Amino acid sequence: MSPELTAVLAVIVPFLGSIGIGLLDQYPNPRETVTLILAATLFLLVLSLIPAVTAGHHPGLRLVEVMPGVSLALEVEPLGLLFALIASGLWIVTSVYSIGYMRGNHESHQTRYYICFAIALSATMGVAFAANMFTLFVFYEVLTLSTYPLVAHKGTDEAKQGARVYLVLLISTSIGFLLLAMLWTWQAAGTLDFVKGGILRDRVDPGLLPLLLALYLFGIGKAALMPFHRWLPSAMVAPTPVSALLHAVAVVKAGVFTVVKVTIYIFGIELLQDTNASTFMMWIAAFTLLAASLIAMTKDNLKARLAYSTVSQLAYITLGAMLVNTTAMIGAAMHIATHAFGKITLFFCAGAIYVATHKTQISEMNGLGRVMPFTYGAMLVGTLSIIGLPPFGGLWSKWYLAIGTLEASQWIMLSVLLISSLLNIAYLLPIPIYGFFGKTSGQPMATSIKEAPLPMVFALMFTAAGCVVLFLFPGMLYGLTALLF
Amino acid sequence: MISTQLPALQVVIPLLAGPTCLLLHHSRLSWGLATSASWVALFISLALLDQVLATGPISYELGGWAAPWGIEYRIDEINAFVLLIISGISAITISFARASIEHEVHNKQVYLVYTGWMLCLSGLLGIAITGDVFNVFVFLEISSLSSYLLISLSRDRRALTAAFRYLVMGTIGATFILIGIALLYMMTGTLNMSDLAARIPSVSDTRTVKIAFAFLTAGIGLKAAMFPMHFWLPNAYAYAPSAISALFAGTATKVAIYLLLRFFFTIFGVEFSFETMKLDRILLPLALAGIFVASTVAIFQTDIKRMLGYSSIAQIGYMVLGVSLVSVTGVTAAILHLFNHALMKTALFVALGCVFFRVGSVTRGDLAGIGYAMPWTMGAFVLGGLSLVGIPLTVGFISKWYLIVAALEQQMWWLAGLVLISSLLALVYVWRVIEIAYFGTPGDRSTEIKEAPATLLIPTWILITANIYFGVDTSLTVGVAERAAQALLGNVS
Numbered sequence: 013m014s015p016e017l018t019a020v021l022a023v024i025v026p027f028l029g030s031i032g033i034g035l036l037d038q039y040p041n042p043r044e045t046v047t048l049i050l051a052a053t054l055f056l057l058v059l060s061l062i063p064a065v066t067a068g069h070h071p072g073l074r075l076v077e078v079m080p081g082v083s084l085a086l087e088v089e090p091l092g093l094l095f096a097l098i099a100s101g102l103w104i105v106t107s108v109y110s111i112g113y114m115r116g117n118h119e120s121h122q123t124r125y126y127i128c129f130a131i132a133l134s135a136t137m138g139v140a141f142a143a144n145m146f147t148l149f150v151f152y153e154v155l156t157l158s159t160y161p162l163v164a165h166k167g168t169d170e171a172k173q174g175a176r177v178y179l180v181l182l183i184s185t186s187i188g189f190l191l192l193a194m195l196w197t198w199q200a201a202g203t204l205d206f207v208k209g210g211i212l213r214d215r216v217d218p219g220l221l222p223l224l225l226a227l228y229l230f231g232i233g234k235a236a237l238m239p240f241h242r243w244l245p246s247a248m249v250a251p252t253p254v255s256a257l258l259h260a261v262a263v264v265k266a267g268v269f270t271v272v273k274v275t276i277y278i279f280g281i282e283l284l285q286d287t288n289a290s291t292f293m294m295w296i297a298a299f300t301l302l303a304a305s306l307i308a309m310t311k312d313n314l315k316a317r318l319a320y321s322t323v324s325q326l327a328y329i330t331l332g333a334m335l336v337n338t339t340a341m342i343g344a345a346m347h348i349a350t351h352a353f354g355k356i357t358l359f360f361c362a363g364a365i366y367v368a369t370h371k372t373q374i375s376e377m378n379g380l381g382r383v384m385p386f387t388y389g390a391m392l393v394g395t396l397s398i399i400g401l402p403p404f405g406g407l408w409s410k411w412y413l414a415i416g417t418l419e420a421s422q423w424i425m426l427s428v429l430l431i432s433s434l435l436n437i438a439y440l441l442p443i444p445i446y447g448f449f450g451k452t453s454g455q456p457m458a459t460s461i462k463e464a465p466l467p468m469v470f471a472l473m474f475t476a477a478g479c480v481v482l483f484l485f486p487g488m489l490y491g492l493t494a495l496l497f
Numbered sequence: 498m499i500s501t502q503l504p505a506l507q508v509v510i511p512l513l514a515g516p517t518c519l520l521l522h523h524s525r526l527s528w529g530l531a532t533s534a535s536w537v538a539l540f541i542s543l544a545l546l547d548q549v550l551a552t553g554p555i556s557y558e559l560g561g562w563a564a565p566w567g568i569e570y571r572i573d574e575i576n577a578f579v580l581l582i583i584s585g586i587s588a589i590t591i592s593f594a595r596a597s598i599e600h601e602v603h604n605k606q607v608y609l610v611y612t613g614w615m616l617c618l619s620g621l622l623g624i625a626i627t628g629d630v631f632n633v634f635v636f637l638e639i640s641s642l643s644s645y646l647l648i649s650l651s652r653d654r655r656a657l658t659a660a661f662r663y664l665v666m667g668t669i670g671a672t673f674i675l676i677g678i679a680l681l682y683m684m685t686g687t688l689n690m691s692d693l694a695a696r697i698p699s700v701s702d703t704r705t706v707k708i709a710f711a712f713l714t715a716g717i718g719l720k721a722a723m724f725p726m727h728f729w730l731p732n733a734y735a736y737a738p739s740a741i742s743a744l745f746a747g748t749a750t751k752v753a754i755y756l757l758l759r760f761f762f763t764i765f766g767v768e769f770s771f772e773t774m775k776l777d778r779i780l781l782p783l784a785l786a787g788i789f790v791a792s793t794v795a796i797f798q799t800d801i802k803r804m805l806g807y808s809s810i811a812q813i814g815y816m817v818l819g820v821s822l823v824s825v826t827g828v829t830a831a832i833l834h835l836f837n838h839a840l841m842k843t844a845l846f847v848a849l850g851c852v853f854f855r856v857g858s859v860t861r862g863d864l865a866g867i868g869y870a871m872p873w874t875m876g877a878f879v880l881g882g883l884s885l886v887g888i889p890l891t892v893g894f895i896s897k898w899y900l901i902v903a904a905l906e907q908q909m910w911w912l913a914g915l916v917l918i919s920s921l922l923a924l925v926y927v928w929r930v931i932e933i934a935y936f937g938t939p940g941d942r943s944t945e946i947k948e949a950p951a952t953l954l955i956p957t958w959i960l961i962t963a964n965i966y967f968g969v970d971t972s973l974t975v976g977v978a979e980r981a982a983q984a985l986l987g988n989v990s
Contacts, residue, residue, distance in 0.1 A: 076969055076970065078895075078968075078969055078970075078971055079895070079898065079971055079975065084969070146889070149889060150889040150890055153888050153889055157883070157888070161935065164932070164935075164936050167936045167938075171936075172932060172936055175932075176928075176932075179924075179928065180921075180924070180925075183886075183921070183924055184921050184924075187887070187917050187920055187921060187924075188914075188917050188918060188921065191901075191917060192901070192913060192914065192917055195898070195901050195902060195905060195913070196905065198902075199902065199905050199906075
């Protein structure tokens with residue numbers, strides 16, 4: 013099978029599969045089997061693209077020209093492949109986890125849940141393999157729309173309210189800013205294709221470049237730059253597997269992935285270096301990075317704290333892109349992967365705790381680690397990886413990011429990264445520590461509490477192991493990202 | 498040769514089908530006749546468009562009397578396109594209408610619906626096809642009078658007041674148009690459009706011509722429900738039978754916008770309309786006000802048909818906005834949106850017709866949870882709604898794209914921003930429906946509600962498919978709209 017066809021299949025297979033899920037509405041076991049088969053198929057499809065890309069090819073396909081210079085087209089390049097690998101690989105794990113979570117919690121409307129999940133993955137693949145900004149935008153919007161029902165899943169007033177904020181912020185930033193930026197680009201350059209080195213040199217007045225960049229970056233609401241980050245905490249009303257795969261990996265990473273794509277392929281690194289157009293957005297990213305960490309410290313709800321931590325970690329990636337040098341860019345790309353494994357582990361743990369104990373507040377979780385040792389062990393691993401300590405994958409991306417700040421001679425940015433790491437320790441590490449060593453307040457711990465259902469524990473152990481593997485074998489990650497330049 | 502008579506047949510077939518429906522006096526038979534006539538009209542307009550695109554404008558002398566004495570039918574890119582929109586929307590909605598009309602109109606009056614429908618269709622097609630301004634007025638009256646009938650046939654008695662209001666406002670509009678035409682005739686001695694276009698420049702500095710221009714602008718604006726002359730529209734759409742609302746949403750105001758283009762660009766000419774009279778300076782603010790006010794009002798409607806009515810007023814604002822930019826891209830955007838909006842709004846009204854068929858109401862509260870009871874209907878509504886918002890891969894996105902490009906061409910950044918912001922208002926009102934349909938708590942009756950029958954769903958989904966198809970393959974729509982815009986703006990680059 014040719015790689016071009018594989019890329020197209022990667023986008024449409026989950027979508028077609030969602031129809032199969034819908035048809036099996038009344039039969040939960042075959043329905044979940046379909047989800048697992050889809051996830052596995054998708055991962056294999058994406059895996060099979062690796063040889064072509066590492067050989068230096070960019071297999072691509074132009075599907076249809078919608079307007080002059082604007083077409084629906086796919087192209088597989090290293091960064092997109094990396095993103096697709098992470099999203100599709102973790103979908104398998106999350107599907108296993110979902111089955112435990114949704115059944116353990118007796119959630120309603122499970123068919124709708126799995127359908128939307130599959131469509132969201134389809135859109136994620138579209139984002140990853142988009143050959144131009146228009147295609148990316150199409151799938152970006154599909155991703156927003158398909159995840160809305162997942163956020164509103166519970167149907168309570170709180171869930172509907174959260175989902176409204178989610179939808180309105182994401183759609184309004186994308187239509188208000190991103191579409192405008194695209195139209196401006198199209199007007200100036202006559203194309204929206206992703207081209208190495210960018211398409212804007214000599215097409216846009218250098219004085220206006222910072223404005224265009226700001227339109228792009230704020231328009232990519234999924235990257236959660238302040239002040240357009242509120243949708244992410246709002247999305248936490250969703251069932252935890254959604255928070256884990258979509259709001260720690262697929263959706264948010266689609267955001268920062270787009271940021272990196274725009275930086276490399278629309279503006280071009282050299283153009284941004286020559287014009288210093290990215291300085292302003294770099295400061296915005298640095299501000300988001302620190303402010304979100306500070307807000308995270310004030311949150312007692314575990315998922316809310318993780319959400320703000322995500323906002324902060326996404327800003328690392330945006331910051332890395334805005335430093336506009338290859339080392340920082342590699343760091344940013346690697347952070348997409350390493351943070352994905354760390355954060356999905358933490359969300360899996362949060363969900364496991366919820367299913368086992370129905371607790372959501374961190375202050376109520378003292379001592380839980382002693383009855384849920386596997387969950388808390390995994391949580392410790394995820395925490396340390398996000399902080400960036402060895403022997404976990406998070407070290408590498410932060411390492412390259414830090415070197416990137418040095419290459420750019422941005423001493424302040426280096427100190428921002430270091431301060432933030434300290435803040436990470438302050439707001440994340442206490443959770444597992446109190447879990448293991450904290451005294452249970454009030455009445456003694458109910459003896460009935462035990463580990464969450466087996467599929468969930470398996471999933472979170474697996475992703476925690478992933479954090480270690482990424483530390484031991486960063487070569488593949490580095491190899492793919494280095495192909496970008 | 499029959500093919501040379503197509504322009505006359507385009508109007509005559511529905512015109513004859515109308516009285517025949519009356520004579521048949523039978524619900525099903527008259528529906529069958531009207532539906533066949535409607536589809537024949539569609540094929541004729543397709544043939545005409547094909548002919549125009551291949552060989553240029555067609556001139557047809559009615560009864561063999563040479564213009565300017567006889568009545569000339571003149572078809573170029575723009576009205577061939579408008580004919581296609583009207584007959585296409587009519588053909589699809591009338592196929593949908595049978596079950597819906599039988600459900601919403603008193604049994605003994607069903608044949609009257611199809612009589613009115615055919616007359617209305619021939620009137621609308623006549624307005625679009627004719628090259629004679631007095632003929633425009635005649636067809637305008639035919640379509641208006643039959644519209645009043647169609648609205649008032651609804652079982653809902655509020656439709657009577659809505660129809661009466663429409664009658665009053667419509668008559669004022671038609672009278673204004675007639676006064677305008679009469680003044681022009683007085684000054685130029687001709688009623689033929691191309692003759693008028695040739696003779697007006699020599700008398701264009703007279704007050705009479707300027708007054709004629711003003712009367713025509715106001716009269717056509719009223720017919721198009723251009724803000725702030727829109728008050729007749731929401732109730733007329735809300736209380737008319739569902740299929741009739743769908744027909745009007747896709748055709749009636751579109752024809753008025755066509756007249757606007759025809760009078761301003763072809764007859765008065767760009768120079769007179771936009772340089773002497775500076776019409777764009779009125780149209781632009783009115784269009785923007787219409788977009789924002791009507792969209793905001795739409796958000797607060799509980800009757801969804803009325804909500805879509807307000808949304809139509811806002812969408813007309815987008816077309817007027819495109820016209821007011823007086824550039825090829827701007828007029829292209831307006832013509833594109835004429836087509837695209839007909840598709841999306843008709844699709845939405847037809848989907849609501851399915852809802853009404855089963856639920857008996859289209860009030861927001863009564864729709865709670867029906868996303869599961871009627872998955873195909875609400876699926877269609879969601880896709881139509883997304884098209885209205887302008888999500889990519891739908892026709893709404895294409896319209897918006899061209900409109901914004903037109904604004905950016907003239908360095909009007911603020912305008913581009915406003916258009917984008919306004920589409921978020923559409924998101925809000927569309928989403929309020931979607932949220933209640935899928936996440937609302939179903940009422941007691943919800944278990945009785947079933948999916949609509951296939952006779953209703955198939956036309957609905959044909960329209961939805963068209964919404965997506967023309968959102969991806971824009972070669973026909975953009976191609977025709979661009980050629981039409983270039984023809985209209987002929988003398989300016």
